[in-house]
Amino acid sequence: MPYVMVQIPKPPADEPLAPRSVPTSADVARLAGVSRATVSYVLNNADAVRISEPTRRRVREAARELGYVPHAAARSLRAGRSRTVLMPAPSFPAGPLYSRFLSELQWALGRLDYTVVQYGTAGAHGDEAARAWAELRPVAVLVPGSGLGPQGVEILKRSGARAVFTLGPEAVEGAHALLMDHEIVGHRAARHLYGRGRRGIGVVVPAEDGLGIFSTPRLEGVRRAVRGTDATVTELPLAYDERDAARVAARWGSLGLDAVFAYNDEYAMLLMRALQDAGTDVPGDTAVIGADDLMLGRLLRPRLSTVHLELPSGRDLAALVDRAVNDPGAAPERHEVLGAAVVHREST
Amino acid sequence: MPYVMVQIPKPPADEPLAPRSVPTSADVARLAGVSRATVSYVLNNADAVRISEPTRRRVREAARELGYVPHAAARSLRAGRSRTVLMPAPSFPAGPLYSRFLSELQWALGRLDYTVVQYGTAGAHGDEAARAWAELRPVAVLVPGSGLGPQGVEILKRSGARAVFTLGPEAVEGAHALLMDHEIVGHRAARHLYGRGRRGIGVVVPAEDGLGIFSTPRLEGVRRAVRGTDATVTELPLAYDERDAARVAARWGSLGLDAVFAYNDEYAMLLMRALQDAGTDVPGDTAVIGADDLMLGRLLRPRLSTVHLELPSGRDLAALVDRAVNDPGAAPERHEVLGAAVVHREST
Known part of the structure; x- marks a missing residue:
């Protein structure tokens, strides 16, 4: 029977060998x-x-x-190819929608016999991060958010990754792009408010770290939706706590606003309660709309209007990854994967 | 220079070799x-x-x-020891509290130079699952929920895992136990309701799959808290949607209840709204208490009473894992890691 002889240097003395009891x-x-x-x-x-x-x-x-x-590692060394799909943990705090999407995707990849490895973000950025990921020799890499550049993609491919995907606002050279353009969320919300006759539109921008990747394009989408009209757009920084919401609500009268797109349903619920407590009628004085379509928004009075987001199913995305792995020479694909539609309830 | 010679069989013909372009x-x-x-x-x-x-x-x-x-896999083969901490994905839907706990823990382990591998649950159970995990040769394994038995622990240790932890209600022979006893949550809630003079206590049991690991001990905690008193405990199955909440609220009068522990804040908000819509006064007719201390509960009127849960910090837990890895011969430790305290607001 044929053998490939491989020379493996002895580990340095300070590294313990595998305990004797581990069977080989x-x-x-x-x-x-x-x-x-x-x-x-x-x-x-x-x-x-x-x-x-x-x-x-x-x-x-x-x-x-x-x-x-x-030993899976030995097996993948022998086979020259792993079944590891690496997903760096996102650099932003994942909301319930995104968390569900990720776990669905992991489940679906598991069904296709891939092992999903989630990699913590601690420390490394950019190409340095790509090098750390490459050490695990993944067969595919899915990078949420921004930060990976064309060089990072190249590093991953040189180390044997057969497909690199980005999930974010922009395509990166050499990688497949699952485009999530959050502008559409702000755009839909603003068109709805404008259509309801509102002209002074506030846009909540969360003060919390790491959400800029979503809030900046959402704000830009509002701006784009009313560009060239008689509507104004006012940026409203807001921390996710009652005190800050009360502060914003207290000076509401001086802002000249009759509508607010509150980033998402949680911020919308927080701000709507503060506005109501400060005597502002919703939607009479001010229309409020969130995003995410959380069930809890329906429990408020008035019921919260929202932008419902659609992410691709984990199963479809897993199939896409599998296809790309099996055809590593194919040209990078681009898919717009974020859908958005207004759910009109009572708060607008 | 000394060499260890290792014979590695050639891959079967149908397994492709690494693409020529990958540098070695x-x-x-x-x-x-x-x-x-x-x-x-x-x-x-x-x-x-x-x-x-x-x-x-x-x-x-x-x-x-x-x-x-x-190649990290080659390196760990040479060194005879990996830095991989394997965490199977939990079999229950993770709420916001648990999700935050997990990502904090992953981050903290990353800081200690471990690579955290999350493994999807698709398919395998029990010892079969343990065997699949063992193939990755993790240096430590953290298993959330129940399902791992003493045999599974043994399989993991035989394959070189230096520490196995369970996060759940019970200790497993051979493994370190991070005990999360959710009985305490129900116990605290029931003592609070009893102390407020309530005697007919309903307990919401979610109809959704996978939550029994939490809801069963919470119900048991309520039962234990009022055992031997004049209070009664009534189990209330409830699905997380408005229609089912309306169904329960419509027959509320016939149940003879003056209090409800609603599993968590989300179910509590859902049920409280339905009770109010059906004309039940909260807390006059019925006191309502949730669990998790979500910020949104404070936005309701009346403000929602809740049980605040404390999980250990990711940093402390990561340090515990690191210590166990460095002392694999130590006796299994047990730590009670779940704290619970009532936050009394207006709904009780």
């Missing part, structure tokens, strides 16, 4: 009275290789007796 | 005019080995030119 495929081979290659073929289900059923059984029994399981 | 350490060695071992020592920062600075520089430049990065 050599132990299994010894107990079963077969070669290590046979152990590997049997346990990795290489059906193409002709090995008799009694021998297969003997190997499996020896493995069970010793508590041996194959 | 052999390519770097050739370009730099040094041995592969030297490349390995330089790029893995083995400072103990005496290699001249010009040689180090030549290796680094060759690696940069070729776009080569070391």
